[in-house]
Structures are given as C-alpha cells and as structure tokens.
Amino acid sequence: MRELFEFRIWEEYAALLFRPDEHKSSGLSRKVLIYADDLKLIEVRKLQERLHSEYGKGLYSSWDIYRTYCKAEMEASPWFKLRIRSVFEPAGEECGTIYDEAKACPICHSGARQVTALYLPTSRIPKMKDLSATIAGEMVVSHKLVEAFQRHKVTGAEFAAIRSKRSPDVETPDWYQMIVPNTGIRIVPPTRTGIKPFDEDHENEQRCERGDLIGLNLLSEVSFAKETADDFDVQASAQFVGLKSGLLRPERVIFFSQRVRRLLESEGLKGAELEVAHSV
Numbered sequence: 001m002r003e004l005f006e007f008r009i010w011e012e013y014a015a016l017l018f019r020p021d022e023h024k025s026s027g028l029s030r031k032v033l034i035y036a037d038d039l040k041l042i043e044v045r046k047l048q049e050r051l052h053s054e055y056g057k058g059l060y061s062s063w064d065i066y067r068t069y070c071k072a073e074m075e076a077s078p079w080f081k082l083r084i085r086s087v088f089e090p091a092g093e094e095c096g097t098i099y100d101e102a103k104a105c106p107i108c109h110s111g112a113r114q115v116t117a118l119y120l121p122t123s124r125i126p127k128m129k130d131l132s133a134t135i136a137g138e139m140v141v142s143h144k145l146v147e148a149f150q151r152h153k154v155t156g157a158e159f160a161a162i163r164s165k166r167s168p169d170v171e172t173p174d175w176y177q178m179i180v181p182n183t184g185i186r187i188v189p190p191t192r193t194g195i196k197p198f199d200e201d202h203e204n205e206q207r208c209e210r211g212d213l214i215g216l217n218l219l220s221e222v223s224f225a226k227e228t229a230d231d232f233d234v235q236a237s238a239q240f241v242g243l244k245s246g247l248l249r250p251e252r253v254i255f256f257s258q259r260v261r262r263l264l265e266s267e268g269l270k271g272a273e274l275e276v277a278h279s280v
Helices: 040-055 071-076 143-151 258-267
Strands: 002-010 029-035 060-068 079-083 131-134 139-142 158-164 171-179 234-241 251-257 273-279
Touching (some): 002 040, 071 273, 079 258, 143 258, 251 258
Antiparallel strands (some): 002 060, 234 251
C-alpha cells in the first residue's frame, strides 16, 4: 500500500517549503502531493505545528489522503472500506426528506433515522457515476448498479426508489438510494481518527463519550473486530465518523466484500473507491 497526502498549502507559506516551480499554484494556494514516506511530510507537519502554536494559523486550506494498492493486495483482502468521492448538493433534508432525531445519540447526534423516502432533484445527481452521495451521506446508485447487484445476488444492500423534488409522488426510474441495514461491525485499533492529518484529537473534542462517534475523520486504514462481521456482502459499522452540523450528519463506514469488488470491476460500475479493510 502507498499512502499519498494532498494539501492545498497557502501560497504565502509555500515558499518556506518549496521552490517557486514546485507543484501547481492557483494563486492563493498550491496543490502539493507528498507520499507518506517522503521526509518532506515531516517538514510540512513541523511548519503546520509552528504556525498553529505561534500565530493560530493553518498551513493549508484543505487536505486529503489517497491509498493505492497493488493487484495482489486487492485480490488477497476479504474486505474493503467504501469511499465515495463524488459528493453533490442538495441534501435530502433540503428537499423534503425527514429524519427522526429522537433516535439519534443525545450527545453527538449520530444515528437519526430516515423516516421518509429520499427526495432529490435528479438533475443534480452525477450522471457519470453509478455510486455517489449527498453532502449528508445519503448514498445514490444507478439502475445499472441495482440490476447488477440483484443479478449476482449481492447480500446486505437494499434499494429504495428516489422521489423527485418537483414531483414527490413520482418514483425516479433511474436512481435509487442504497441502504445498509446490517450495522454491527465494530471498528477497533489500530484504526486512527482525528481532526486533521497531524491532529489526532487527543482532547477527544470530536468523539462521543458513549462511543457512537469515533472521530471527525479517518486518518488510517480501517480495522474491525472480525467476530462482529456477518456473512453479508455489504455491511456498515456500528460507530459513526463525522459531525452533525446543519445538513451534515455523522456517517457509518460501509464495507464491501471481495465479491462486490470483483463485481464492480467486471460490470464497469463507477464511483466506488475501495481501500483494504483489516479484520483483527
């Protein structure tokens, strides 16, 4: 596995670390890609910590982590964590979808239950992806994906027709919400969560004392207790990652089996980015 960090470093600080011709600049920030084993990553961390402690400022405006695997690693893993990068607006709540907040954790507000159909303007759904998500984490899949999952008898995923925001009584024929009712997988160490790549939230500001919310962001590959996994091809974690802020909601981690990975590949289904998940 190779781990690649992407930062959008503010241009005013980029010169402290890089030559003027290094990495692509947008004027305000510079897109920087650094592998985890590159010593330059240590320099980025030190400068971020210095700017934060001395001036209360951040080195970068955004960040992301990409993990790539060789073919043998992908073939050998029984389980994968799903990541959906194609995220769009609006959220279902903006279009009439209702959640029962009484079912949510009173501390971190994770786990509110969706009690109506998912209402969305279908014109906003990414047409070139078979799997995408709203900013609230509502998973949207194409008819092509639903048909493939049903034809291959994939277990653990349910599909509900999305209703149009403009015509609430009309079910859309091309798009469905994917629902994962099996939520028993327990995420365990050495999984790391935190606020940012160099901030693992040792003060537990973004964690729930009841254990429902385990962190704001995943900072590592995911490990789970193998005895908590069932025999379904699609499963979800018992715990949540993220935060409740406006329309944003904490989300469960979704796991796909090796059989689903091969299906996505053979059917040419787009939109699912998979990382190796470890059972311990």
